[in-house]
Amino acid sequence: MIDGWYWKFIGVGLIIYSMIVGMLVPLKPSIELVAPSAAKTGQQINLEVTGYNTNYSGSASIRAWLKDEEGNAVLSKNVTVINAQNLVANFDIPGFLPSSDRVVPFTLILDHPVDGAMVSPDAVFITQDSISKVEGQTLWQKDIINDLTLNTAFTFPSMSLIRETIRNTFYHVPLWFAMVIIFGAAVYWSIKYLRNPQSYQYDNRAVGFTSVGILFGILGTVTGALWARFVWGSYWSWDIKQIVTAVALLIYMAYFILRNAIEDDDRKGRVAAVYNIFAFVALIPLIFVVPRMMDSLHPGNGGNPGLGANDLDNSMRMIFYPAIIGWIIIGLWLANVRYRLLDIKYNLMNK
Amino acid sequence: MNKIYRILAFGFCLLFLTNLSGQNENQYNELMTHSGKFYNVVGVLVIIFIGLMIYLLIIDRKVKKLENQIHSK
Numbered sequence: 344m345i346d347g348w349y350w351k352f353i354g355v356g357l358i359i360y361s362m363i364v365g366m367l368v369p370l371k372p373s374i375e376l377v378a379p380s381a382a383k384t385g386q387q388i389n390l391e392v393t394g395y396n397t398n399y400s401g402s403a404s405i406r407a408w409l410k411d412e413e414g415n416a417v418l419s420k421n422v423t424v425i426n427a428q429n430l431v432a433n434f435d436i437p438g439f440l441p442s443s444d445r446v447v448p449f450t451l452i453l454d455h456p457v458d459g460a461m462v463s464p465d466a467v468f469i470t471q472d473s474i475s476k477v478e479g480q481t482l483w484q485k486d487i488i489n490d491l492t493l494n495t496a497f498t499f500p501s502m503s504l505i506r507e508t509i510r511n512t513f514y515h516v517p518l519w520f521a522m523v524i525i526f527g528a529a530v531y532w533s534i535k536y537l538r539n540p541q542s543y544q545y546d547n548r549a550v551g552f553t554s555v556g557i558l559f560g561i562l563g564t565v566t567g568a569l570w571a572r573f574v575w576g577s578y579w580s581w582d583i584k585q586i587v588t589a590v591a592l593l594i595y596m597a598y599f600i601l602r603n604a605i606e607d608d609d610r611k612g613r614v615a616a617v618y619n620i621f622a623f624v625a626l627i628p629l630i631f632v633v634p635r636m637m638d639s640l641h642p643g644n645g646g647n648p649g650l651g652a653n654d655l656d657n658s659m660r661m662i663f664y665p666a667i668i669g670w671i672i673i674g675l676w677l678a679n680v681r682y683r684l685l686d687i688k689y690n691l692m693n694k
Numbered sequence: 695m696n697k698i699y700r701i702l703a704f705g706f707c708l709l710f711l712t713n714l715s716g717q718n719e720n721q722y723n724e725l726m727t728h729s730g731k732f733y734n735v736v737g738v739l740v741i742i743f744i745g746l747m748i749y750l751l752i753i754d755r756k757v758k759k760l761e762n763q764i765h766s767k
Contacts, residue, residue, distance in 0.1 A: 362739065370730070395730060506730035514738050555749075562745040566738045573734050677749060684756055691763060 354672025361666035365513040368658070371494060372397040372458035373501035375428075377451055377466040382436055384471040390432045390451065394461070395501060399424045402456045407432040408488050409449040409467060415441040415483035416452075437482035440471045447471075452488060459494025500656055508570055512659060513666045515566045521670035522559040523630075525678065526595070529553040530623040533616035543689050544682070546612040549619055551682030553598055555674045560592045575640050584641040587629045594622050 376393040390407075399405065407419035421433040432451075440447050451466035471479075499509055529552035536545035567585070568578040579585060601618055605611040634641065655663060 366735065507732040508734045510735045511738050514735070514742060518742075558745060558749050562742055565745070566741050569737050569741060570734065573731050680753060684753065684760065688756075688760055688763075691760065691767075 350672060351676050354669050354676060357665045357669030358673060361513045361517075361662050361669060365510050365662045365666070368662075369496075369498055370396050370501040370507065370509070371496075371498040372455070372461060373503075374451065374453065374461045374463035374466075375503070377463050380466065381468050381470070384436055384440060384469060385438045386436050388434050388436060388467075390434065390467065392430050392432060392451070392453065392463075394428045394430075395506065397455070397458055397461075398427050399430045399455065399458075400427050401458075404456055405430065406454045407434075408452045409434060409436075409469075410452055410488065411441065411447055411449055411483070413441070414485050414488075415480065416485070416487050417483055418487055436469060437479070439473070439475045439479035439482055440469060441476060441479035441483045443474055443476045445470060445474065452491075454491050456492055457494075458492075460491040497658055499659055504574055508574060509659075511566065511570050512655070513662050515563060515570055517663070517667040517670040518559045518563040518566070519630075520667045521674045522556050522563060523626075524671050525552050525559065525674045526556040526623055526626060528675075528678070529556060530620055533619040536612060536616045540609065540613060543608075543612070544686055546616065547682040547685035547689065548678070549616060550602070550685060551678035551680075552674075553595060553619060554681055555678040557592060557595050558677070559670070559674060560588065560595070564588055564592065571640075580640065582640045583637045584630075584634045584639050587633050591626045591629045594625055598622060 373395050374392060375395040378391045378393075379388070382388045392407075403424075405422045405424065407422050408416045409419075410416040417434060417437065419432045419434050423431045423433070425431065432453075446468055448465040449467045449469055451463040453461045453463075455461070502509060529549045532545050532548035532552065536542060536549060539545065564585070567588075571580065571582075571585075572578045575582070598615060598618055602611055602615050605614060
């Protein structure tokens with residue numbers, strides 16, 4: 344199909360790039376843990392903050408705020424740095440909250456002159472015994488969170504629970520992108536074979552692409568299971584996304600069972616080509632439509648199991664897209680080797 | 695030759711089983727959650743590598759079969 348060797352090296356280069364850069368770029372400094380998570384009005388509290396990838400001791404002027412949903416905030420009286428990962432922020436909680444609720448969640452915001460601003464949503468729940476929203480609004484101030492530092496270093500987003508496993512985006516997800524493209528190529532060759540049944544090469548190409556597609560599908564499922572073990576809690580949680588991919592892969596595995604079950608070569612090729620078209624037609628709604636109609640643990644909210652807009656930032660795109668192209672090229676290469684072998688076998692058998 | 699493949703495949707399975715079996719479960723979980731779950735990513739890369747090697751093994755076997763056919767002709 345494609346002569347020469349250079350395109351294979353482009354694929355390998357892109358994969359190596361995605362592995363090296365994807366593993367070496369650090370996560371953005373962020374807040375890992377805030378304790379205690381509850382307080383009462385009128386108290387003086389010491390919030391012990393544990394950071395991730397932070398360098399608290401690198402700066403003397405760290406500021407901290409507690410803020411509610413409407414932007415009412417209070418500035419920390421005193422921030423004591425213990426070491427690079429730990430600091431204590433001292434707050435005087437005012438006597439009233441700017442809300443008529445008894446318990447209000449507050450977000451902790453830290454500003455570090457080098458690491459940048461860090462946010463820990465709903466870090467502290469403050470309880471008030473007597474409620475006075477008007478009084479509270481005079482004690483809590485709006486617009487006091489200012490001059491936040493923007494960390495411009497090349498980093499990946501740091502999310503709680505996910506943390507370093509966000510890097511799996513470069514290794515788990517491109518396998519699925521490549522799988523769909525490669526199954527698409529298999530269908531292309533199957534259709535070509537049906538239109539031109541004398542060309543045994545077309546059938547061989549369909550076989551090669553389908554086998555690589557299954558390989559990528561299995562790898563995507565297994566890597567997804569390992570990722571799920573430490574983010575969702577178990578390897579296999581019968582999530583709709585996991586179920587439909589398993590069904591789709593079983594449909595594709597039946598393609599090879601079907602081929603092995605038919606003795607006659609011409610019939611084998613034609614039946615398998617028709618089956619391959621049906622398998623692809625089943626695959627697309629299975630992995631793109633069905634999961635979107637049901638609740639899923641898979642990223643993307645509101646029943647969208649794909650990548651949400653918030654799951655990729657610009658720094659990640661610079662590794663993610665090359666990785667997809669790289670895996671597609673590797674898939675082409677693997678399929679290429681496989682169908683060349685089948686062509687040799689055919690020529691040998693029919694001499 | 696076939697024997698070598700079986701031993702290799704058995705070795706891979708064993709590697710996984712020792713990692714995942716109950717005795718080492720705690721150590722394994724600690725490793726995977728240690729330092730922001732970094733080793734989870736390493737695990738994913740190892741799985742992809744093993745998968746590619748298994749595919750290489752399958753192609754290798756097919757080449758072997760072809761070689762045998764050529765020799766027997």
